[in-house]
Amino acid sequence: MNVDEQVSSYYDLLLKRNAGEPEFHQAVAEVLDSLKIVLEKDSHYGDYGLIQRLCEPERQLIFRVPWVDDNGDVQINRGFRVQFNSALGPYKGGLRFHPSVNLGIIKFLGFEQIFKNSLTGLPIGGGKGGSDFDPKGKSDAEVMRFCQSFMTELSRHIGEYRDVPAGDIGVGAREIGYLFGQYRRLVNQHESGVLTGKGLTWGGSLVRTEATGYGLVYLTQEMMAAHGESFSGSKVTVSGSGNVAIYAIEKAQELGATVIGFSDSSGWVECPDGVDVELLKEVKEVRRGRVADYVSEAEGATLHTDGSIWDKPCDVALPCATQNELDGEHAEHLFNNGCRFVAEGANMPSTADAIEVFREKGVHFAPGKAANAGGVATSALEMQQNATRDSWSFEYTDQRLHKIMSNIFRHTADAAAEYGREGDYVVGANIAGFKKVADAMLAQGVI
Structure with a gap:
């Protein structure tokens, strides 16, 4: 079987197993197209079911989120967390609260997060989560009650060495505050490394907003x-x-x-x-x-x-x-x-x-x-500060961010050139992100 046939067979299987998830299909198709030239040059990346494992989340969580609105009526939303790949470190990726959220959207975002996090050069795996809850038009009290209900279930599956969520669309400083408060209440300790994007007075990092x-x-x-x-x-x-x-x-x-x-x-x-x-x-x-x-x-x-x-x-x-x-x-x-x-x-x-x-x-x-890897890169820098109980200046953190982004571009450009696609930064980013994760997966065995 040649490489084109091999990749087509991977993708056909993925379509059958993940029906009705067009955004996820689109994200995987783009990456697989880039990886054909890698498999042709370095065929060992096709061994041990590596590509199939890379495209299959390690864990997919779907849960009910009941909450009470200001009229006293019970509302029901659906929560998600896809823990996609932890070969490089704990799952890392934001939470999105928006009516468009479904499992396919979260899987697409989590899949992208694997490569994005790899490109930062920091020890973080890929994950994503969220809910079809819409914060727009809701009172602060309603948002708080929803976040508390959402975190009551999510808290069972996250931790600073396991899975570290952050914000995304619909999840800003207000939502992160409510989520962290409920987590702290449930676990009975101030585990500041469990969420990033926190307020500056309780474990947050300068530059995270920007x-x-x-x-x-x-x-x-x-x-x-x-x-x-x-x-x-x-x-x-x-x-x-x-x-x-x-x-x-x-x-x-x-x-x-x-x-x-x-x-x-x-x-x-x-x-x-x-x-x-x-x-x-x-x-x-x-x-x-x-x-x-x-x-x-x-x-x-x-x-x-x-x-x-x-x-x-x-x-x-x-x-x-x-x-x-x-x-x-x-x-x-x-x-x-x-x-x-x-x-x-x-x-x-x-x-x-x-x-x-x-x-x-x-x-x-x-x-x-x-x-757009700067957000998760600075989240990882926030995790470093939380782990050492330290706080860095805006200037120092911004310098770290600038260096990380410069390195991402350099690695992306170098990978594209190495595989004969100089200037194609889509191919370069996919390959550079893939190889680091793939090498870790091969080293750690079939898990």
Whole structure:
């Protein structure tokens, strides 16, 4: 059986065993496509069922989450935790609270997390979790009661040496606080290493809030430098206006870029003279408002409720909203309007068609598993501080983050070149992340 047939047989089996999970299928297909050239050159990675084991979670948890709303009515949500691979260390990955969450979404995110965490160079495995609970429109008391119920079950399966969750979409400082409080109550000890993204006064790390957005820009900066360009004087568009987008905007503008657009689910904002970051933080982080609230107060900003932010001419595009938000048609528009660099701040925001357009047109593209690894990298740094009962300065932690992101780009670029795909950062990230995990799995036996 040749490599193409071998990989096709793996994928066909995966489709049969994981029906109705298109995002998971998409994530696995992209990685397997990259691994064909690895299996051709280093056939031992096909031994001992390695690929099949890599694609099968070590553990999948689904549980009921009952809670009482402010009217006294009982509500039922579903909770998930997929502990995907622990060859490199304890499972590490965020919790997502959003109505779109289902098992397939969590498996796709957990699978991506394996390679992302591997690329950081830190001893952390891959996992992901969440619930179809929607925090939007809920009171603080309702969010607290939901989080307490969710953690009552999750607490049985996590720990600083077993599984360390963090935040993701819908899970910010408020939710992490409620989750940690309930965990501490249940286990009767202050085990600060069990969650990351904590408040600064009770075990949190400086830079954690900024980490994913800053890290995205640091890696994009490395990619641009490799091709003789920089953020200085560039025009940048950013989809989303959550945590990742806000701090990507902030760092890009610090480096001399003008961010000319950002968005949320209600539309996109055109900002010809750049984004007022402090106002955006006030609107989104303090008031929990919408982009329309920003436009009502920001001089020169315009709200568009039709079309796409990807129609706006730019030099650099940073998709930071959600999966599959940027398709092949959008990718064509970006190229035709002069975009030369795309880096993913969200998890898998570009469809396979979009990535193919970027390849064909020569648009330099950094996938999320490399470009948005700054969040989990800084979470791992938070784990180090918790383990040693230490606290690092903002400057020192930011330097560590910057170095990690620079190393990720270097390892990604080197892996692509080693396998004859120089400049293909999708292939490079998949291979570099895979080989470290695969070597650990082979060394540890069939488990």
